[in-house]
Structure formats: C-alpha cells, structure tokens
Amino acid sequence: MGSLTLLNLVKQATGEMGVQQPSTVISNTTLYVIQLLNLANGLGQNLAREYNWQGFDKEYRFTTVFYTYTGTLTPNSTTVSNLSSTTGLTSTPTYFTVTGSGINQDTTLVSVNSGASTCVLSQLPNVTSVTNTVTLNFCQTQYAMPSDYDRLIDRTDWSKTQHWEMLGPETAQQWQWLKSGFISTGPRLRYRILGSTFQIFPPQTTALYLGFEYMSNQWVGTAANTALTLASYTADTDVSVFPDSLMITGLKWRWATEKANNAENEYKAAYMRQLDIAISADGGSKTLQMAPSVSQLLLSQTNIPDSGFGTP
Numbered sequence: 001m002g003s004l005t006l007l008n009l010v011k012q013a014t015g016e017m018g019v020q021q022p023s024t025v026i027s028n029t030t031l032y033v034i035q036l037l038n039l040a041n042g043l044g045q046n047l048a049r050e051y052n053w054q055g056f057d058k059e060y061r062f063t064t065v066f067y068t069y070t071g072t073l074t075p076n077s078t079t080v081s082n083l084s085s086t087t088g089l090t091s092t093p094t095y096f097t098v099t100g101s102g103i104n105q106d107t108t109l110v111s112v113n114s115g116a117s118t119c120v121l122s123q124l125p126n127v128t129s130v131t132n133t134v135t136l137n138f139c140q141t142q143y144a145m146p147s148d149y150d151r152l153i154d155r156t157d158w159s160k161t162q163h164w165e166m167l168g169p170e171t172a173q174q175w176q177w178l179k180s181g182f183i184s185t186g187p188r189l190r191y192r193i194l195g196s197t198f199q200i201f202p203p204q205t206t207a208l209y210l211g212f213e214y215m216s217n218q219w220v221g222t223a224a225n226t227a228l229t230l231a232s233y234t235a236d237t238d239v240s241v242f243p244d245s246l247m248i249t250g251l252k253w254r255w256a257t258e259k260a261n262n263a264e265n266e267y268k269a270a271y272m273r274q275l276d277i278a279i280s281a282d283g284g285s286k287t288l289q290m291a292p293s294v295s296q297l298l299l300s301q302t303n304i305p306d307s308g309f310g311t312p
Contacts, residue, residue: 006243007236010036013251034058039254041232044240054283055241056216056228064208070133073102073125077120086114089138097203100136103129106179110129139203145196148216156213159189166191213292246274
C-alpha cells in the first residue's frame with residue numbers, strides 16, 4: 001500500500017517537474033490540477049489491469065441454491081399450478097433452471113405468482129395430459145458476480161464440496177451444446193461467465209460450496225479505512241495500493257506526454273523501471289531449479305517399498 005495521499009502524490013510529482021504545487025486536488029477548479037487528477041486516476045486504472053497485483057486479488061465463495069417443490073403440469077401450457085411452495089423463487093432476473101419429469105432441457109423460470117401458487121416456464125412441458133404432484137427442481141444456475149469484479153483468475157474455480165476443479169470457462173458453442181444436446185452430464189461441474197453472471201452446468205440439486213479468485217477493480221483506500229474500497233481517487237486523503245515511486249514516475253510521464261515535454265522519454269524510462277521493480281516485488285516469486293529433483297515429501301519411485309506397502 002502506498003503511503004502518500006493523493007494531495008501529497010500530486011505535490012511530489014509537480015515539485016519534481018517544477019510545476020506549481022496545488023494546495024488541494026479534488027475540489028480544485030484550476031485546469032492543470034483537474035488534468036493531473038484525471039491523469040492520476042487513468043494511471044491507477046491502467047496499472048490495475050497491467051498485472052495481477054496481490055493487493056486486490058480476492059477470493060469469492062458461495063453455495064449453490066435449489067428448491068424442490070411439487071406442481072401440476074398441463075399440456076400446451078407453460079403454467080405450473082398447485083405449487084407446494086414458491087418460497088425462494090424469483091424470476092427477476094431469471095436465475096433458475098427447472099428440471100423434473102416432463103420438463104424439457106434448458107427450461108427456465110419466467111415468472112412466479114406466489115398468491116396463486118403458480119409459475120410460468122420458458123418452454124411447454126412434455127406431457128399429454130394433466131399431471132398432478134410432479135416433483136420439480138428449481139436450481140439456481142446463475143449467480144451474481146462480486147460488486148467489485150474486474151476479471152477472473154484462471155484455473156481458480158473449484159467445487160470445494162466435491163474437491164474438483166470446475167471445467168471452463170466454456171465457449172458459447174460448448175455452452176449451447178451442453179444445455180441442448182443429447183449428452184451425459186458427467187460428474188464434473190462446468191461454468192461460464194455470461195451476462196455478468198457466473199453460470200454453472202448441470203443444474204444442481206445438492207448444495208455445493210463453490211469459489212474462485214478474481215481481480216477487484218478497487219485500487220484506492222480512504223484515510224479512515226486503508227482497505228481498498230474505491231476504483232478512483234475521490235478525496236485528497238485517499239491512498240492507492242501501488243508504490244508511491246511508481247505512481248509519481250507514472251504521473252510525471254503522463255503529464256510530460258500530454259504537454260509534449262522534452263523529458264517525456266526520460267520520465268517513461270523511469271516509470272518502466274519502477275513498474276518492473278513493483279511487479280517483481282509483488283507477492284514474491286518461486287525459486288526455479290536448473291536441475292530439479294523429485295520431491296521426497298510424497299510417495300514416489302524413490303521411496304515406495306518393493307513390498308509390504310502400508311504394513312506398520
């Protein structure tokens with residue numbers, strides 16, 4: 001976390017460039033200060049997408065939701081009547097996929113009328129006569145992303161309950177094939193991010209604990225709370241997650257670029273050096289072996305006995 005506030009950051013950069021140092025930034029109406037503020041915000045926003053900084057790499061966890069109710073299906077009607085309950089069901093937005101006897105693939109919940117104990121499905125049921133007390137599963141297959149979500153960290157999507165990595169993200173073609181084709185679903189959970197929601201397949205009738213890591217879009221903290229809660233500077237006392245030296249050199253470079261300053265290339269070189277240093281120091285690095293050896297911590301061909309394995 002940087003230690004310089006926005007105001008002190010701008011003062012440091014302008015002082016080094018021989019530009020008049022402002023006494024305020026956020027409330028300042030002077031054009032060059034307004035430009036410095038926007039340059040600083042643009043710098044931070046670009047840096048946030050430059051690299052997967054550990055400072056705002058977050059974990060997201062949630063449990064799958066499903067409801068099992070009974071209802072009556074009617075030929076040539078998408079309305080399910082006599083629902084045993086509508087508790088928990090919502091259709092705004094459409095988050096629930098419906099499964100059960102007589103329900104076609106990729107059928108979703110369109111609307112719910114709790115007072116009448118009815119709901120409307122997206123497809124006609126596959127029935128030829130009125131069927132009473134059919135068991136229906138209302139499985140939530142779409143889950144809202146975190147409010148500060150920016151991008152996913154690849155291969156961090158796991159079903160904690162099943163101890164399996166989820167398969168995905170699936171392509172648009174694979175997703176439609178999964179939901180519509182004659183296939184076996186298999187034991188593995190698949191996912192796709194679509195319409196700003198985390199979608200899973202197949203629909204689950206058990207509560208699974210799922211999770212993934214993602215990069216937040218929040219790289220600014222307030223003076224009162226250094227936790228990252230903002231996606232841009234909003235007060236002179238705000239601080240950024242990035243090293244001060246990186247923000248100062250970056251702000252000087254952006255300013256020189258906009259002003260066609262002769263020092264532009266020099267400032268850029270200084271910024272790139274600080275960027276390399278910041279990335280290399282962020283979160284540490286693995287030690288690479290030029291001649292790696294087999295680990296002795298787990299069973300391998302170097303320590304498993306020829307016979308009597310498991311005998312005390």
